[in-house]
Amino acid sequence: MKDSDMDIQAVMAEIGAKAKAAAGTLAYASAERKHAALIGAADAVWANRAEIIAANDKDMIFGADKGLSPAMMDRLKLDEERIRAVVDGLRAVAEQPDPVGELLEEWDMASGLHIARVRTPLGVIGVIFESRPNVTADAGALCLKAGNAAILRPGSEAFNSAQAIHACMIQGLAQANLPTDAIQIIPTRDRAAVGEMLTMTDTVDVIVPRGGKGLVGLVQSEARVPVFAHLEGIVHIYVDRDADVDKTRKVIVNAKTRRTGICGAVECLLIDRAFLDAHGAPFLEDLIAAGVEVRGDSPLHSINGVIESTPQDWGHEYLDMIVAAKTVDGLDGAMAHIRQYGSNHTDAIMTENAATAARFLNELDSAILMHNASTQFADGGEFGMGAEIGIATGKLHARGPVGAKQLTSFKYQVTGDGTIRG
């Protein structure tokens, strides 16, 4: 079917209705059947790796024609090793505990009622992603594990690869006797489908955008459906007067350079003047030696290699070998900076002073606050949640890493014995 022949609104409405119907069944599908579907999908991905790579070849040609950057082409590329990682990911989600039906709390009332709060699926989750075709499997698997129906919208450059992986997910569902509408993929590259999905309040419960700031910003501003996402990871590390110098050097180099392109990479260092006076800033020298461009305010200019910061450096997400550095007046100065420029994603303090650390962890309201640890740990896997579909910075519902458990809701089950209210 040519995209131009498609009535996008009708296609999306049908996808939404099918997803909602599938979600009704999935909500009480047994853990065993969901497990079987994921194992079946993993087997199908491995068995069909040649077909997936052939589909990916088409996408790579499309991408090259489109003039994608080498980094984008790399994200798009699938080979046997990456397909093995997809298979391993599906198996890992399959083996996670099933969150649905979990008893969250229960209590008895004097009226004679027994009240239980029980975990339920969210319903229908729309996932909008960009060039990484493996998200088809990761996101589909996490939604299914939590009993949700998924509607997947891959980036146009990953269109063929995503379809090929999706076909394997369907095989797994069919083998497990689960509705194949549980994981659907939008059958067009037409961007109108995204706009449609963002407003399908009757059938879509949550949208998860996975991608860059452009995509997330668009989704956040246009969606009429709740969104689980973070726009930016403007991650700070505050070096307190009572920081241990060696720990701080080790943590800062790791937080910046381990991987610069992830949302937990540190983007701004806040240095207590008292620390600077006592110890200098050896971690800046470490960073410079490691090839990081350090943009510092005037008290830091005496350090060899530090270049002058501009106001645009505060609150900036580089995702690159660049870091901003600023001197502050103690904890209160650091917290004031973070409140003004942070993005409520992840912020850390280096200190050996427990009272100072407690204030930082209690008084700030980032989704993740760290003490004496690298901000690169801001990740569902590192939190023990298994795979994650992303990290959210909203105040409601899912916050921080979003794994299967975070893709759920709850209901109350109340039991009496002919109990009436007086």
Place this chain on the structure above:
Amino acid sequence: MKDSDMDIQAVMAEIGAKAKAAAGTLAYASAERKHAALIGAADAVWANRAEIIAANDKDMIFGADKGLSPAMMDRLKLDEERIRAVVDGLRAVAEQPDPVGELLEEWDMASGLHIARVRTPLGVIGVIFESRPNVTADAGALCLKAGNAAILRPGSEAFNSAQAIHACMIQGLAQANLPTDAIQIIPTRDRAAVGEMLTMTDTVDVIVPRGGKGLVGLVQSEARVPVFAHLEGIVHIYVDRDADVDKTRKVIVNAKTRRTGICGAVECLLIDRAFLDAHGAPFLEDLIAAGVEVRGDSPLHSINGVIESTPQDWGHEYLDMIVAAKTVDGLDGAMAHIRQYGSNHTDAIMTENAATAARFLNELDSAILMHNASTQFADGGEFGMGAEIGIATGKLHARGPVGAKQLTSFKYQVTGDGTIRG
């Protein structure tokens, strides 16, 4: 100030900014100070009862001029007894456990990280209500208890009474050295202020509409901010073939007639054909004897006093001495009807068959599902949550009765010892 002289947008922006600033302080205010503020407010309400009643007299005159119904006038009315109830309500919320800072879960990772999930306030909560002036105290108190700043918008008819009660809340805050911007009231009857508040995504975290379907529907359709609410309580009770006749009679009469105007009042009875064949429907006779109008489908017409239902009776919220009644084919017929016509608020089953009850409680997805109990228990107080600000039917975040605990979010506090990611 005359309303027409007011720049509503500027006024609301200022209120929002003040609320956000107050929320920053409230977020880590001690439990003792919040307790003191609520006790101080309770004392101030009692001390100023003459002023509150005088303000209420003005509202009653305004209401009479406006031609409010006797029911509306009754909701608006304050007397010493009702002010005593406001005082008791404030004291009850004061004595509730403080939810903020509660350790929700904690665990250790092999990496050396200790991860704690800790309860935090939501931030700024906008509460839009109608004619009951006591909501000023109830809603303000619950928001404060959970460390949130509140922006209150009373119905125009309750304008003076709400202001008088609000002044007492401010006294409590000031005595406890908490920011008086923690509880603000919109200083105009102009409806444009509501429209403004619904779109203040930078400063308002959640809107709670308290009132009828008109208000809630308007808020749900216009808000760009998350809303905790239910549009309707289309509450069903399914009478299974294995229901105990006596319990069922007792529960149904209570669920309909105890109070007809609350959202947990039953609106539709679904009767298993097998139950009807075996036992008839004595609870319909009970209801008719109690003065309830019963609108039934054809198998029920043989019962004396049952009038003929129309398709408009399915999925209808009467909030009155009227009930719909329909025969269904067993549990599956009942669940199909509830899925089609329910509002995901509260639904109940009467049965002595544990397997049938389990299916009803597991397979449906209402916020509250009940077994052998009156649906009139759908209430935060009856759930042991203390006061409630309302009942929510959304899938995200607060669901079911919304008390202080449900007006919170959480954050992760992660502790290492110079821990870096490999």
